[in-house]
Amino acid sequence: MLLCIDCGNTNTVFSLWDGRAFIATWRASTEHQRTADQYYVWLSSLMRLHDLPMDITDVVIASTVPRVVFNLRVLCDRYFDCRPLVVGKPECLLPVPHRVEAGVRPGPDRLANAAGAHARHGGDVVVVDFGTATNFDVVAHDGAYVGGVIAPGVNLSLEALHMGAAALPHVDISRPERVIGINTVECIQSGVFWGYTGLIEGITSRIRAEYGRPMKVIGTGGLAPLFAQGETLFDAVEDDLTMHGLCVIHAYNKTNGNEEQA
Numbered sequence: 001m002l003l004c005i006d007c008g009n010t011n012t013v014f015s016l017w018d019g020r021a022f023i024a025t026w027r028a029s030t031e032h033q034r035t036a037d038q039y040y041v042w043l044s045s046l047m048r049l050h051d052l053p054m055d056i057t058d059v060v061i062a063s064t065v066p067r068v069v070f071n072l073r074v075l076c077d078r079y080f081d082c083r084p085l086v087v088g089k090p091e092c093l094l095p096v097p098h099r100v101e102a103g104v105r106p107g108p109d110r111l112a113n114a115a116g117a118h119a120r121h122g123g124d125v126v127v128v129d130f131g132t133a134t135n136f137d138v139v140a141h142d143g144a145y146v147g148g149v150i151a152p153g154v155n156l157s158l159e160a161l162h163m164g165a166a167a168l169p170h171v172d173i174s175r176p177e178r179v180i181g182i183n184t185v186e187c188i189q190s191g192v193f194w195g196y197t198g199l200i201e202g203i204t205s206r207i208r209a210e211y212g213r214p215m216k217v218i219g220t221g222g223l224a225p226l227f228a229q230g231e232t233l234f235d236a237v238e239d240d241l242t243m244h245g246l247c248v249i250h251a252y253n254k255t256n257g258n259e260e261q262a
Helices: 036-049 066-079 108-121 154-164 184-211 224-228 241-261
Strands: 002-007 011-017 022-029 058-063 125-130 133-139 145-152 216-221
Touching: 002 066, 002 241, 011 241, 022 036, 036 066, 058 066, 058 108, 058 241, 108 125, 108 133, 108 145, 108 216, 108 241, 125 184, 125 224, 125 241, 133 184, 145 154, 145 184, 154 184, 184 224, 216 224, 216 241
Parallel strands: 002 058, 125 216
Antiparallel strands: 002 011, 011 022, 125 133, 133 145
């Protein structure tokens, strides 16, 4: 069984792939102090709770937080007796190499998104990934990651507004019933929701114009379903796009490794 780990700045997601589908997905806060033993106690407890066998044989990791990778490597070595495949490292091959400025190392999550988007949608895609940052990943027709846009994340913007303006409360993001708010909470929710709706529409339209050919827009990340409500921002919403991309990258490396051994 394959364990996929997507470690972001705020949360780390663990998904189990049985070769046909993801059979379980769990989320934990990202903490670089967490040890391999703590990871295992947490993960094994959840697997027992869901009556899942501890037969993890392979692990693939995408991490935008380099400090956590060491303990995840120890977890794999100590408890699963395997060496994890870490996206972005030289030994990890991509189905199609990225095409960005020389010397630039794209985020591992963006590379996984590109692999997942191409596998499911065939390329010429913009992936809008809602995380700590709101990333726009441009995927060429052949599946190569060719660049993108990084904007502040929705929750990061809300937190900055709350911290920077003493009179404004912290609110949860939701789709407001109207644009004109009649109280402070509604005003903030409207500004954030419709502001990010406009940001997504504006950036994706400019990407399409610059790219010069038809493109699909795929939403992923925790807030993608919220922004898809009643809007035409996305051609599809894929909750597990990054994880699917990790599976694609892992399978490609497995096949390549088998070919080398042969």
